[in-house]
Amino acid sequence: MIQEVAHQAEQAHGEAAEAFNAGKTIIEHVSNAKDHPLIHLPPLFGIDFSITKHVLMLWIVAVSLFVVVTWLVRRYLKQDRLVPSGMMNGLEFVVEFVRDSIVQPNVGKKWVTTWTPLILTFFLFILCANAIGLIPLFDVLGLFDHFVLHTGPDSFIKHLLHGGTTATANFNVTAALAVITFSAIIVAGSMAHGFVKHWMNLVPHGLAWPIYILLIPIEVLGMFVRPFALTMRLAANMTGGHIAILTLLSLVFIFTEMTGKAIAGVGVGAVVSVPLAVAISGLDIIVVMVQAYVFTLLSAVFIGMAIHAHH
Amino acid sequence: MQVLHFFGAALGLGMIVIGAALGIGKFAAAAAESIARQPNAADKITAAVNLPLFLLEGVAIIAEVGVLLIVLLK
Numbered sequence: 001m002i003q004e005v006a007h008q009a010e011q012a013h014g015e016a017a018e019a020f021n022a023g024k025t026i027i028e029h030v031s032n033a034k035d036h037p038l039i040h041l042p043p044l045f046g047i048d049f050s051i052t053k054h055v056l057m058l059w060i061v062a063v064s065l066f067v068v069v070t071w072l073v074r075r076y077l078k079q080d081r082l083v084p085s086g087m088m089n090g091l092e093f094v095v096e097f098v099r100d101s102i103v104q105p106n107v108g109k110k111w112v113t114t115w116t117p118l119i120l121t122f123f124l125f126i127l128c129a130n131a132i133g134l135i136p137l138f139d140v141l142g143l144f145d146h147f148v149l150h151t152g153p154d155s156f157i158k159h160l161l162h163g164g165t166t167a168t169a170n171f172n173v174t175a176a177l178a179v180i181t182f183s184a185i186i187v188a189g190s191m192a193h194g195f196v197k198h199w200m201n202l203v204p205h206g207l208a209w210p211i212y213i214l215l216i217p218i219e220v221l222g223m224f225v226r227p228f229a230l231t232m233r234l235a236a237n238m239t240g241g242h243i244a245i246l247t248l249l250s251l252v253f254i255f256t257e258m259t260g261k262a263i264a265g266v267g268v269g270a271v272v273s274v275p276l277a278v279a280i281s282g283l284d285i286i287v288v289m290v291q292a293y294v295f296t297l298l299s300a301v302f303i304g305m306a307i308h309a310h311h
Numbered sequence: 312m313q314v315l316h317f318f319g320a321a322l323g324l325g326m327i328v329i330g331a332a333l334g335i336g337k338f339a340a341a342a343a344e345s346i347a348r349q350p351n352a353a354d355k356i357t358a359a360v361n362l363p364l365f366l367l368e369g370v371a372i373i374a375e376v377g378v379l380l381i382v383l384l385k
Contacts, residue, residue, distance in 0.1 A: 229369040236372045294365045301362060
């Protein structure tokens with residue numbers, strides 16, 4: 001938190017001439033920073049393929065997860081005894097938790113080995129992406145750059161300072177994850193009942209025909225609302241936590257500007273902003289884990305609903 | 312008119328919070344009560360409460376995104 005305050009102070013210092021705009025600063029800290037891509041690539045088919053901060057975060061999360069999990073599992077497979085050691089214990093706990101308390105109760109014993117890998121990947125990826133977003137990694141790097149390295153205004157490190165670090169706070173990322181869930185629901189239904197039967201299962205059969213006029217649109221709408229809700233829930237929760245922290249921290253600058261004295265801002269910061277921001281960060285740690293759990297649980301529930309169509 | 316615009320968004324946000332808080336409060340009260348009656352079934356009760364709780368949260372979040380859009384896309 002201190003680093004974030006300092007980082008904001010540094011930014012406010014740079015724009016000393018113009019008034020402090022809390023909204024603009026906050027949005028710049030959580031957005032994808034499309035105007036400041038890390039590596040500029042030409043657009044392909046009208047789509048901008050430039051490497052932005054969130055793309056970099058996605059890659060960092062994916063690579064670190066892949067390396068850590070592969071390394072742990074390979075090390076475990078090489079050892080002679082069956083009892084896991086060190087971090088493998090933690091990984092085994094996560095795998096068992098996801099399989100036994102998320103997938104199995106919803107999907108059922110028959111399909112648990114089919115769907116655990118997908119749900120487990122979701123869980124680890126979302127948890128890791130959310131958790132990395134809480135660490136002010138690049139803000140510390142910015143401070144280091146400001147006081148020690150002194151790189152130019154167009155350097156790679158300066159570009160890294162734009163935009164947020166939580167890849168899952170980007171609606172595009174969560175929408176992609178939800179699209180995977182959406183297809184998984186259809187695949188699960190098709191695998192369990194056959195492709196045509198899966199679509200028949202959407203509505204209960206054996207009702208009077210006027211009800212279907214009402215029911216079919218509702219069920220089709222529900223099919224699209226589920227992944228939409230997944231998208232919004234994850235992204236909005238991740239963005240919301242950061243916005244709350246940044247709002248509290250910008251009180252320092254708002255009060256400084258209002259009274260014209262730096263001591264007022266520092267006082268508000270020490271008494272109100274920083275303690276509350278620390279408390280919200282603590283809350284965010286819980287939210288990070290709960291949201292990873294919720295996304296995977298709901299995916300498992302929807303897949304299970306497609307498999308166990310009770311109509 | 313500018314002020315009225317933000318007023319509507321703020322009012323909406325407050326009402327979302329009231330609704331979500333009422334809903335979550337009811338869930339928590341019912342869950343605590345039933346766990347007090349049957350401590351053995353705590354796991355099952357928590358599992359049964361979890362899912363609608365998250366769905367409720369999702370509705371509230373979507374409404375808040377709507378409020379945010381009202382402010383941003385004015």
